[in-house]
Amino acid sequence: MITFDGVTKRYGDGTVAVDHLQLEMATGEITVLVGPSGCGKTTSLRMINRMIDASEGQILLDGVDVRTIDPPTLRRGIGYVIQQAGLFPHRTIVDNIATVPFLLGWNRKKARDRAMELLERVGLRPEMASRYPFQLSGGQQQRVGVARALAADPPVLLMDEPFSAVDPVVRTSLQEELLRLQSELNKTIVFVTHDIDEAITLGDRVAVLRVGGKLAQYAEPATLLSDPADDFVREFLGQDRGIRRLSFIDDSGLRLRSDLTVPVADEVTAVAATAAAVESPWLAVVDEENRPIGWVAAADLPAAGTLRDVRLLSHGTFVRGKDSLRTALDAALLSPSGCAIAVDGDGRVAGVATRESLDEAMALAASATFDPKDAADG
Amino acid sequence: MDDQPLIRWDWIGRNWDTGRAGSIMSLLVDHVIMASLAIVLGLVIALPMGIACVRWRWLYQPTSGVMNVIYALPSLPVFMFLLPVTGLERATVIIPLGVYAVAVLVPAVVDGITAVPDHVRQSAVAMGFNPLRRLLQIELALAVPVVLAGLRVVAVSSISLVSVGALIGQGGLGNLFTDAFKRDFLTPAIVGIVLIIAMALIADGLLIFLQRVLTPWAKARRST
Amino acid sequence: MNWLIDFFADPANWSGSNGIPIRLLEHLEFTLAALVVAALIAVPLGLLIGHTGRGALIVVVSANLARALPTLGLLVLIVLLLGTSTVLPVLIPLVLLAIPPILVNTYEGIRGVDHDLRDAAYGMGLRGNQVLLRVLVPVALPLILLGLRLAAIQIVATATVASYVSLGGLGRYIIDGLATKDFPSVVGGSVLVAAFALAMQAVFALAHRLSVSPGVSQRLKVR
Numbered sequence: 001m002i003t004f005d006g007v008t009k010r011y012g013d014g015t016v017a018v019d020h021l022q023l024e025m026a027t028g029e030i031t032v033l034v035g036p037s038g039c040g041k042t043t044s045l046r047m048i049n050r051m052i053d054a055s056e057g058q059i060l061l062d063g064v065d066v067r068t069i070d071p072p073t074l075r076r077g078i079g080y081v082i083q084q085a086g087l088f089p090h091r092t093i094v095d096n097i098a099t100v101p102f103l104l105g106w107n108r109k110k111a112r113d114r115a116m117e118l119l120e121r122v123g124l125r126p127e128m129a130s131r132y133p134f135q136l137s138g139g140q141q142q143r144v145g146v147a148r149a150l151a152a153d154p155p156v157l158l159m160d161e162p163f164s165a166v167d168p169v170v171r172t173s174l175q176e177e178l179l180r181l182q183s184e185l186n187k188t189i190v191f192v193t194h195d196i197d198e199a200i201t202l203g204d205r206v207a208v209l210r211v212g213g214k215l216a217q218y219a220e221p222a223t224l225l226s227d228p229a230d231d232f233v234r235e236f237l238g239q240d241r242g243i244r245r246l247s248f249i250d251d252s253g254l255r256l257r258s259d260l261t262v263p264v265a266d267e268v269t270a271v272a273a274t275a276a277a278v279e280s281p282w283l284a285v286v287d288e289e290n291r292p293i294g295w296v297a298a299a300d301l302p303a304a305g306t307l308r309d310v311r312l313l314s315h316g317t318f319v320r321g322k323d324s325l326r327t328a329l330d331a332a333l334l335s336p337s338g339c340a341i342a343v344d345g346d347g348r349v350a351g352v353a354t355r356e357s358l359d360e361a362m363a364l365a366a367s368a369t370f371d372p373k374d375a376a377d378g
Numbered sequence: 379m380d381d382q383p384l385i386r387w388d389w390i391g392r393n394w395d396t397g398r399a400g401s402i403m404s405l406l407v408d409h410v411i412m413a414s415l416a417i418v419l420g421l422v423i424a425l426p427m428g429i430a431c432v433r434w435r436w437l438y439q440p441t442s443g444v445m446n447v448i449y450a451l452p453s454l455p456v457f458m459f460l461l462p463v464t465g466l467e468r469a470t471v472i473i474p475l476g477v478y479a480v481a482v483l484v485p486a487v488v489d490g491i492t493a494v495p496d497h498v499r500q501s502a503v504a505m506g507f508n509p510l511r512r513l514l515q516i517e518l519a520l521a522v523p524v525v526l527a528g529l530r531v532v533a534v535s536s537i538s539l540v541s542v543g544a545l546i547g548q549g550g551l552g553n554l555f556t557d558a559f560k561r562d563f564l565t566p567a568i569v570g571i572v573l574i575i576a577m578a579l580i581a582d583g584l585l586i587f588l589q590r591v592l593t594p595w596a597k598a599r600r601s602t
Numbered sequence: 603m604n605w606l607i608d609f610f611a612d613p614a615n616w617s618g619s620n621g622i623p624i625r626l627l628e629h630l631e632f633t634l635a636a637l638v639v640a641a642l643i644a645v646p647l648g649l650l651i652g653h654t655g656r657g658a659l660i661v662v663v664s665a666n667l668a669r670a671l672p673t674l675g676l677l678v679l680i681v682l683l684l685g686t687s688t689v690l691p692v693l694i695p696l697v698l699l700a701i702p703p704i705l706v707n708t709y710e711g712i713r714g715v716d717h718d719l720r721d722a723a724y725g726m727g728l729r730g731n732q733v734l735l736r737v738l739v740p741v742a743l744p745l746i747l748l749g750l751r752l753a754a755i756q757i758v759a760t761a762t763v764a765s766y767v768s769l770g771g772l773g774r775y776i777i778d779g780l781a782t783k784d785f786p787s788v789v790g791g792s793v794l795v796a797a798f799a800l801a802m803q804a805v806f807a808l809a810h811r812l813s814v815s816p817g818v819s820q821r822l823k824v825r
Contacts, residue, residue: 049725051721051724051725071727072727072728072729073727074727075724075725075726075727076726076727077727080722080725080726082718082721082722082725083718084716084718085718085722086716086718086719086721086722086723086725087722088719088722088723088737088740088741088817089719089741089815089817089818090737090740090741090743090815090817090818091815091817092817099726100726100727103726103727103728103732132815132816132817132820133817134817134820148726158725446803447800447803449755450755450799450800450802450803451796451799451800452755452758452759452762452763452795452796452799453759454759454762454763454773454776454792454795455762455776455791455792455793455795455796456792456796458776458788458789458791458792459789459792461785461788461789462605462785462789531669534666534669534670535669535670537670538669538670538671538672538673539672541672541673541674541675542672542673542674542763544674545674545763545766545777545780546780549674551672552672552674552675554675555672555674555675555677555678556674556678556766558678558679558682559678559681559682559766559767562682563682564679564682564683567675567678567679567682568679570672570675571671571672571675571676571679574670574671574672574675575667575670575671578669578670579670582666582670
């Protein structure tokens with residue numbers, strides 16, 4: 001656990017970068033510090049590994065004041081990833097990753113083996129090992145940066161806007177990769193970003209800081225979206241926080257219908273009868289293994305033949321019990337039927353969420369987090 | 379070496395301006411002329427060469443290789459190579475110094491022009507500048523600070539290098555050094571060093587001033 | 603051309619204390635001695651100033667002063683003040699004029715290392731001297747070598763001129779030849795000095811290739 005206890009950073013010219021920060025960052029979680037530039041988020045991060053020393057207050061690492069540890073020793077036990085990766089250009093990728101193990105006096109073989117293992121872990125091919133940083137793309141360099149930070153298996157990882165210099169597509173894949181890694185490693189990660197979407201995607205808890213280094217709100221992402229502490233946080237979260245909040249609501253409130261699927265082998269006449277019986281203009285078509293292959297409209301059915309002769313319309317799916325309400329809604333919006341097909345972990349149809357059941361679930365979600373105070377204010 | 383005073387002011391007074399060749403004043407004038415001609419010669423040759431190297435990229439690699447080699451050659455032997463052609467004349471000193479200047483200035487011209495941001499170049503094209511106008515009004519104008527930085531190096535080192543010419547009797551104030559050595563007499567050596575450094579500082583100052591005038595859009599930031 | 607043949611074909615020029623091998627060796631000795639002394643002074647100083655950021659003014663001033671200082675004047679002044687009983691006084695200007703290029707380029711090399719790189723190095727837990735020696739120096743090596751190369755150019759040139767104030771070496775052929783109007787000697791000496799200077803350049807090019815990491819020089823093809 002990392003504890004900020006009344007931490008203030010004041011510079012010689014009187015500027016206050018961080019103002020009496022009080023925070024607890026839980027072990028094994030990703031804590032994101034987010035805020036506009038000048039909010040002291042990077043300064044706060046850099047005070048943890050003493051790249052900057054606090055002016056007042058103390059930072060405790062599992063109860064030990066970091067000021068009592070010699071900075072290089074402290075830093076060797078804390079992974080550190082920065083924006084441009086900061087790879088050493090004169091060293092090969094494998095030696096870059098093995099930097100801290102070498103510093104800690106591991107033997108060459110062990111350090112290299114560990115580096116190779118991490119290279120694979122962050123999704124890079126082994127032949128990258130003997131290359132130099134300039135031969136890698138920005139995204140690859142950033143993966144190496146993460147591998148290097150993890151090399152000595154530090155319990156804590158500090159990440160200072162690590163993904164902000166890469167293009168959005170690469171950024172998304174790096175974010176997914178980080179979450180995958182974290183599910184395996186359970187590090188205590190402190191992550192700094194100015195991008196609220198990134199904060200919400202990655203953070204177990206998010207600390208929103210305002211200019212002048214004051215903590216505006218510290219909460220789980222869902223709470224942040226449903227109950228922003230004040231106008232600053234509300235504005236910082238942006239326009240569509242209602243929609244984004246759906247990402248944090250599971251699909252348990254979503255009622256599924258099981259009578260809206262038809263096998264692709266069915267005769268069209270039988271399909272027409274089913275549609276009439278269930279009173280639905282749309283039916284989801286499944287293959288022999290009960291996997292969804294598309295939608296068919298009752299009105300468009302030909303006079304004879306099986307569904308194999310009919311052109312099916314596009315569909316969207318979500319995984320029952322795993323995906324959020326937002327994914328389900330998205331799946332519904334991708335289908336001309338306006339319904340989302342729920343599948344199980346193996347991709348077999350678990351049921352269909354109709355527009356009515358989506359409506360119900362969203363109404364339920366809104367009332368569950370409905371804050372009477374907001375209503376009174378509004 | 380007996381205990382002569384470091385500087386004999388009376389000698390300076392007597393030799394400052396006798397109106398004859400060999401007076402400090404006439405050596406000074408000589409020095410200024412030789413250094414100026416070398417600098418101007420260098421600039422006049424380096425500008426078109428640099429522009430050509432930008433226009434035809436493949437030229438730059440071999441050119442800069444040759445420039446590196448030339449720059450590595452000590453001045454004295456280079457003077458000697460010219461001796462059979464030009465004799466014991468000023469040209470023997472001015473031409474090599476001009477060539478050194480070219481060696482320093484060509485990279486400066488190329489760097490200066492290529493440092494012009496591509497979006498600036500593109501927008502000049504988009505606004506309908508033809509290549510010549512673009513070169514003169516945009517690229518060369520924006521290259522001025524880098525070229526002038528090179529020119530400052532060239533000016534200061536040319537002024538100092540002219541004095542080596544004294545070894546073939548054509549060194550401007552450098553002749554004070556050979557004079558001092560032959561007569562075991564300190565004063566001329568000190569006068570020569572002081573005047574040459576002063577001249578270099580003045581030239582440097584003038585070029586800084588010129589840069590401010592020519593590039594009013596840039597605050598004079600670079601100091602070296 | 604005939605002068606060259608006259609000079610190099612003369613057996614008298616290949617033996618004795620005024621023979622080409624001896625003069626060449628002298629020139630090499632002076633050059634190496636001055637370069638080593640200058641490097642021992644300027645490299646550590648440049649590293650220190652570049653790493654700590656303190657004393658940058660010294661670097662700028664010394665660079666400008668060295669460029670303006672007339673080598674011949676400095677040589678004459680020092681020899682007149684200290685005499686020529688040993689070669690040491692003559693070596694002083696050689697060293698003095700070699701220091702600034704090494705100092706400036708070492709300083710610039712260290713200063714110019716990407717701030718992120720420095721930050722990452724400290725952040726990984728390298729100590730100050732480890733950051734300097736394991737990260738900053740290897741990355742700044744091309745500029746440090748450039749400084750040494752420019753210093754060598756300066757020394758070779760100055761050592762040639764220094765023959766005027768009695769230093770041995772290849773410059774003797776030029777200076778003595780001028781005094782006695784022995785033009786084969788002048789031109790022959792000039793060729794030797796030029797060849798010597800170019801050989802020094804080749805040595806530095808080789809040193810660059812051997813010591814600079816391919817990751818820094820980006821010599822490798824990007825595949």
